[in-house]
Amino acid sequence: MLALEPGQTGPALAVWARSECAVQRPSAVLVLSPHWMAECAAVMTHPQPATWHDFGGFPEPLYRLQYPAPGAPALAQQVLHLLQGAGIAARPDAQRPFDHGAWVPLRYLLPEADVPLLQVALPHGYGPAEVYAMGQALAPLRQQGVWLIGSGSMTHNLHEFFTTRPAQDAAPADYVTAFARWVEQRLLAHEREALLHYRERAPHAARAHPTDEHFLPLFFALGAAAWGQRTGPHTPPAQPHYLTREVMHSHLAMDALVFL
Numbered sequence: 521m522l523a524l525e526p527g528q529t530g531p532a533l534a535v536w537a538r539s540e541c542a543v544q545r546p547s548a549v550l551v552l553s554p555h556w557m558a559e560c561a562a563v564m565t566h567p568q569p570a571t572w573h574d575f576g577g578f579p580e581p582l583y584r585l586q587y588p589a590p591g592a593p594a595l596a597q598q599v600l601h602l603l604q605g606a607g608i609a610a611r612p613d614a615q616r617p618f619d620h621g622a623w624v625p626l627r628y629l630l631p632e633a634d635v636p637l638l639q640v641a642l643p644h645g646y647g648p649a650e651v652y653a654m655g656q657a658l659a660p661l662r663q664q665g666v667w668l669i670g671s672g673s674m675t676h677n678l679h680e681f682f683t684t685r686p687a688q689d690a691a692p693a694d695y696v697t698a699f700a701r702w703v704e705q706r707l708l709a710h711e712r713e714a715l716l717h718y719r720e721r722a723p724h725a726a727r728a729h730p731t732d733e734h735f736l737p738l739f740f741a742l743g744a745a746a747w748g749q750r751t752g753p754h755t756p757p758a759q760p761h762y763l764t765r766e767v768m769h770s771h772l773a774m775d776a777l778v779f780l
Contacts (some may be wrong), residue, residue, distance in 0.1 A: 521578065522584055522774075523624045524525030525688055527772040532628060532764040533628040541630075547665035548592045548636040549629075550599065550658065551649075552740040553621025553671050554733040558641035560609035564616045565596040569637075572617035587623035592636035595666070599640060606657035609643070616641075618647075621671040621737075644742045647732075648716045648739045655743020668744040670681060670737030674773035675728040681771045691705065692767035695724035700765065700773040703738075707760045712748030728773075 522530060540546075555574055557564070571586045596612065603610035622639055640658075642651070658668060675696045702722050708716045716739075719725050719732070729735045742748065745758040763776040 521582070522768075523620075524579065524582055525768075526628065526657050527688060527768055527774070528766040528775060529764045529768075530554055530628045532766075533625060533776060534631070536763050537629040542646075544665065546630075546635055547707060548595050548638070549589075549626065549667045549669060550620065550661065550739050551622040551626075551637070551639045551669045551671050552654070553619055553639060554642060554737060555619040555621040555707065556616065556639055556641045557644055557733065558613075560611055560641070560643050561603050562613040562616070562641040563596045563599045563603070563725055564638040564726040565593050565614045565638070566616065567591045567593050567613045570617040571623055572619050574619045585623075585627070587618060587633050587637075589623075589629055589630075589633040589635060589637040592638045593597070595636065595661075596638055598661070599638070602657050602664060603640075603654065604665040606653065606742040608654060608657060610640075612732065613641070615647035622669075625669070641734060642646070642733060646736065648718070648736065651736045652716070652743035655740040656746070657743075659723040659744045659746060668741065670739070670741035672737035674703065674735075674738075675767075675771060676734035677730060677771050679730065681769055685768070688768050690770040692773070693770050695727050696767055696771060696773050698723045699725065699728040700767075700775055704760075704762070704765075704775075709745070710748050710757055715742075715748075720759060741779065747779060 569591050573583045600610050701721055714721050747758045758779045760777040760779060764774060766774045768774055
């Protein structure tokens with residue numbers, strides 16, 4: 521529903537992207553979304569992917585939204601080469617459309633839909649370390665002006681959301697705040713091992729993420745940013761810049777952050 525109910529998060533994404541684009545527009549955007557899981561790191565290769573409304577039971581206007589961005593077949597081949605070169609199993613997928621994990625945030629980031637967009641699948645069975653390695657493998661694309669995006673949710677307990685159905689601006693649940701701020705503290709302190717083992721160490725981890733596919737994209741972004749490591753003796757480690765810490769409907773932490 522972020523596509524129709526922007527809250528604070530939609531405008532925050534839009535403001536940041538306009539500022540970035542005023543300096544340099546991205547050459548392309550690569551998204552890892554929890555809504556495409558496959559047996560390996562499949563890579564979208566279609567030159568003009570469709571907009572997929574991969575959900576049911578929502579208001580009819582949501583199904584009319586489109587995001588007609590071009591695909592990036594040439595970049596997809598480079599993505600495949602980088603992943604396979606890092607020992608990560610990958611294959612092309614010429615049929616995959618854009619899922620809502622990609623097109624919903626991109627409607628705020630790049631509303632004209634004129635920048636090439638492609639997605640890479642989240643492999644079944646991958647954990648934080650493996651997803652981090654995917655981001656590391658694709659980090660060289662940043663030097664080409666490609667935005668690498670991990671699209672998920674800082675908390676994602678849909679059972680509690682659908683059970684209680686709180687208003688969009690309802691007060692955040694205590695467990696949501698505790699988990700999200702624990703993550704922020706680990707990010708700022710570059711405590712890589714703690715974050716990689718968040719399932720055992722973070723407060724309320726299993727409640728915040730009964731399954732972890734919506735949290736794993738964060739590690740894709742962290743790997744791409746070389747977070748938790750120094751890239752040179754005079755290069756400071758990457759720091760997160762928070763665009764928003766909004767919580768929607770009490771249970772859905774919408775934290776959005778960038779690494780520049």
